[in-house]
Amino acid sequence: MRLEKCWFCSSTIYPGHGIQFVRNDAKIFRFCRSKCHKNFKMKRNPRKVKWTKAYRRLHGKDMTQDSTFEFERKRNRPERYDRNVTENVLKAIKKISKVRHAREEEHHRQRMKGNKVMKLKEDAKELEQSIHLVGPLVKKDDMKKEKIIPLREDHRMEE
Ligand SMILES: [Zn+2]
Structure with a gap:
């Protein structure tokens, strides 16, 4: 199952959702919903629209520098299937998401201090x-x- 990221708001696009636009230079733009597609057609810059991930990252609203993001990085080398590795990965996913949630909450608390x-x-x-x-x-x-x-x-x- 391939999960794509929305070009405009950076949210996850699950299979069967959203819309895809291929520009005549073959660049693919994926959108999670019509809201994002419409904003794209209006030629809006996601960095200037407040509800997008790009804006929030740029303005220090969200956590950007964190070791938990390292795991999600795209790698070009395909991993050979190994049952033990898969098992460990599934365990790790739960733990990592827990850690990340805790850190995000802490980040939010720090931001809302004053x-x-x-x-x-x-x-x-x-x-x-x-x-x-x-x-x-x-x-x-x-x-x-x-x-x-x-x-x-x-x-x-x-x-
Ligand atoms: Zn979107």
């Missing part, structure tokens, strides 16, 4: 900027007088 603080800051900023939208509902005691008075003056000027 996220909560940033979000809180953004929320506070938004609240400060658009507090006039809820102005009349806020009790006087909740806000400092200095902040509320100039906002009310703005309202009168608009009316």
